Amino acid sequence: MNALHPAARRAAVALRSYTLFALAWWALSAWVANPIQLPDPLRVARALATLFADGEIVEHASVSTARLLLSLVVATALAVPLGFLIGLSRRVEAYVDPLIELLRPISGIAWIPLALFIFGVGNTLPVFIMVYVAFFPLLLNTVAGVRGTDPKLLAAARTMGISRAATLRHVVVPSALPTVLVGLRLSFAGAWAAVVAAELIGAPSGLGFAIEWYRQLLMSPKVFAFIAVIGVVGFVCDALLRALQRRLTPWTEGQGS
Amino acid sequence: MSAAVTRSSNPEVAAGRVGPVPAARDRLAPWRALALPALLLVLWQLWALGLPADTRAPYPSKVASTLWALTASGDLPLALVQSLGRVMAGFACALVIGLLLGVPMGASAKLRDNLDPIIESFRPIAPMAVLPIAILWFGTGTPAAVFIVAYAAFFPLIVNTVHGVMNVPRRLLQAAHTMGVPRTRILLHVLLPASLPSVLLGARLGMGMAWTAIIAAELAVGAKSGGGTSGGIGQMMFVFYAYNVDLNAIVVCMGVVGLVALAIDRLFRAAERRLMPWKA
Numbered sequence: 001m002n003a004l005h006p007a008a009r010r011a012a013v014a015l016r017s018y019t020l021f022a023l024a025w026w027a028l029s030a031w032v033a034n035p036i037q038l039p040d041p042l043r044v045a046r047a048l049a050t051l052f053a054d055g056e057i058v059e060h061a062s063v064s065t066a067r068l069l070l071s072l073v074v075a076t077a078l079a080v081p082l083g084f085l086i087g088l089s090r091r092v093e094a095y096v097d098p099l100i101e102l103l104r105p106i107s108g109i110a111w112i113p114l115a116l117f118i119f120g121v122g123n124t125l126p127v128f129i130m131v132y133v134a135f136f137p138l139l140l141n142t143v144a145g146v147r148g149t150d151p152k153l154l155a156a157a158r159t160m161g162i163s164r165a166a167t168l169r170h171v172v173v174p175s176a177l178p179t180v181l182v183g184l185r186l187s188f189a190g191a192w193a194a195v196v197a198a199e200l201i202g203a204p205s206g207l208g209f210a211i212e213w214y215r216q217l218l219m220s221p222k223v224f225a226f227i228a229v230i231g232v233v234g235f236v237c238d239a240l241l242r243a244l245q246r247r248l249t250p251w252t253e254g255q256g257s
Numbered sequence: 258m259s260a261a262v263t264r265s266s267n268p269e270v271a272a273g274r275v276g277p278v279p280a281a282r283d284r285l286a287p288w289r290a291l292a293l294p295a296l297l298l299v300l301w302q303l304w305a306l307g308l309p310a311d312t313r314a315p316y317p318s319k320v321a322s323t324l325w326a327l328t329a330s331g332d333l334p335l336a337l338v339q340s341l342g343r344v345m346a347g348f349a350c351a352l353v354i355g356l357l358l359g360v361p362m363g364a365s366a367k368l369r370d371n372l373d374p375i376i377e378s379f380r381p382i383a384p385m386a387v388l389p390i391a392i393l394w395f396g397t398g399t400p401a402a403v404f405i406v407a408y409a410a411f412f413p414l415i416v417n418t419v420h421g422v423m424n425v426p427r428r429l430l431q432a433a434h435t436m437g438v439p440r441t442r443i444l445l446h447v448l449l450p451a452s453l454p455s456v457l458l459g460a461r462l463g464m465g466m467a468w469t470a471i472i473a474a475e476l477a478v479g480a481k482s483g484g485g486t487s488g489g490i491g492q493m494m495f496v497f498y499a500y501n502v503d504l505n506a507i508v509v510c511m512g513v514v515g516l517v518a519l520a521i522d523r524l525f526r527a528a529e530r531r532l533m534p535w536k537a
Contacts, residue, residue: 010370013370013371013374014370014373014374016371017371017372017374017375018374018375021375036393037393037394094286094289094290095289095290095292095293096293097290098290098291098293098294099293099294099297102294102515103515105514105515105516105518105519105522106511106512106514106515106518107468107469107472107514107515107518109469109472109473109476109491110472110494110510110511110514110515111511112476113476113494113495113497113498113507113510114498114504114507114508114511116498117498117502117504117507189381192381192383193383193384193385194383196383196385196386197383197385197473197476197477200385200388200389200477201476201477207386208385208386211386211389212389212477214389215389215390215392215393220393223389223390223393224390227382227386227387227389227390230381230382230383230386231378231379231381231382231386232381234381234382234383235378235381238381
């Protein structure tokens with residue numbers, strides 16, 4: 001395989017790994033001989049095809065992604081302005097930071113029972129949990145990004161008599177943006193993990209709900225198929241966010257990836 | 258692969274521990290810090306005063322008395338010990354597998370090329386997504402919870418171990434080889450100390466994930482098995498939600514979950530300072 005291009009060689013190696021993995025899985029399932037506990041890869045592939053064909057995967061995946069998008073938008077709208085405020089003013093930080101540090105260790109998951117009681121089973125619960133989870137990485141990274149603005153640039157802007165608003169817009173925002181985008185990717189990763197938990201416990205739809213639904217029906221191939229879909233959707237969303245990073249901050253190629 | 262590394266270093270910078278704090282304002286700082294939390298607590302308590310006496314809504318003084326009652330009865334400490342035991346067991350599994358796989362993967366590019374695609378494929382699958390499988394395999398008891406914890410803690414551990422071993426300066430290894438140091442001694446005295454910062458970082462992140470995962474697992478197991486059978490603090494929260502409908506107790510549990518997360522984080526940071534004084 002040495003004659004191949006490095007990327008092609010890596011792809012070939014990856015393909016071989018996946019094949020070996022599938023074979024090991026198949027062997028293990030043959031040994032377990034209990035399709036409810038461990039269905040073989042072929043069955044799972046068939047289940048995946050069926051679920052795709054009757055639109056069930058698309059339906060649940062789009063519900064989950066819609067919730068994800070909504071909560072990322074809400075979390076960004078809340079966290080980024082607050083992050084700028086905290087990053088720009090020591091006074092705001094002195095008052096707000098302790099409250100944030102008090103709340104931050106409480107994981108989003110721990111809010112589920114209380115939120116279930118307040119919002120009930122439905123759309124609001126997963127969105128609330130995801131907004132909460134996505135809020136902190138975005139906020140912390142925005143603050144770090146604002147703080148990390150090169151003092152020399154700020155001094156230069158001041159020397160040239162540029163107004164505060166213009167400095168903010170043309171100096172602070174561009175210099176904080178890469179860090180904010182890294183925060184967005186972290187927020188996404190946390191929120192995507194949380195949505196499965198939230199839907200599993202307290203939503204009537206979505207990927208997390210579907211997995212648990214088919215487990216209760218003991219339809220394991222479909223459980224495995226939906227788990228694979230969660231992985232794929234998560235991977236695709238992260239790739240999209242990376243593309244956004246490259247698009248918005250081309251000067252930081254490769255940072256935080 | 259370095260995403261997990263960036264992920265961890267940012268919050269530290271961001272938590273406001275960089276840059277000089279004006280010394281003159283220091284005397285007022287604790288008061289400023291307390292102002293907003295205290296104000297919110299007072300408002301919350303005042304809001305509750307307006308509610309009817311038999312309200313289910315949680316409020317600070319009731320939460321405090323519930324905390325006392327749950328501690329005195331021994332329920333809360335017991336649940337905490339159960340949850341922490343599961344976290345330790347799962348974390349230990351993840352640590353062993355993560356190191357056994359991660360060190361060779363970091364040392365050999367060939368192994369890395371082969372295993373990386375598989376590990377990266379599983380990484381975007383949330384621990385909670387594999388919970389249904391864990392229940393199918395292990396039932397709704399402790400083993401399922403331990404499995405979820407191990408799964409959750411595994412990824413930060415392996416990613417950071419590989420990263421750490423990969424970035425050990427080659428010159429150190431070559432120097433050791435040249436001087437004829439045996440392989441096991443190189444492993445123990447060169448490779449391990451040089452990759453320790455990364456491994457510890459992975460351990461801290463993994464432990465954080467593990468604690469979140471155990472709460473999720475116990476909650477979901479409680480919710481889906483329809484009864485408080487296996488214990489733990491997540492289970493306790495579910496029982497307070499579904500059976501006793503005691504919101505004050507739920508708030509107590511949330512506070513305890515947060516405190517434990519904070520304590521774990523501080524413990525690991527202290528260990529990092531202790532084991533790597535050269536990094537401080």
